[in-house]
Amino acid sequence: EAGVAQSPRYKIIEKRQSVAFWCNPISGHATLYWYQQILGQGPKLLIQFQNNGVVDDSQLPKDRFSAERLKGVDSTLKIQPAKLEDSAVYLCASSLALAGGTDTQYFGPGTRLTVL
């Protein structure tokens, strides 16, 4: 079974530029998550999708971050414009769980973003 795919693996941009990350979850997984992992810290949830709807985006900085999951499969996360403090690894995860249940989350390899 293929795992969670993410691209690109690495990205270096200048501050105030825009960047987009892509995620393809495990086939059949209804729930998709985007996390931000700053060096030396645990992952922090940015947004959670259930199929193509948003379940939780309370920690997403909506003035510069946006995410979508059209058709309930792939997802993109965008940052526009980027700031220095956005330098982090962006992790995508997916799970079978429907809302109200608990289930294992499976993580992709992440995209390491460096903002100069």
Added chain:
Amino acid sequence: GNSVTQMEGPVTLSEEAFLTINCTYTATGYPSLFWYVQYPGEGLQLLLKATKADDKGSNKGFEATYRKETTSFHLEKGSVQVSDSAVYFCALSDSDTGNQFYFGTGTSLTVIP
């Protein structure tokens, strides 16, 4: 609210030493508990999990027991190997909050030959 507190690192052990990484949690509901491992340059991989009190999760020689009375889920391994060098994250998932995961800050483990 929900949170996870993890033992500070880094931890350095000799090969075949005994490992304990402490993890305690706070939760509003009845959480499931997880240990994830992150090898250098890779994403998080599930190591083990426990879904209710007194359950023991185990995998690759690692074990952790869900202790509701002490709100703990400590990770143990009897004899570590160099290949166990990684960062270990304790996490909880609470059905009351739509399966959102709460992670600890991670504990870096280095095993030396």
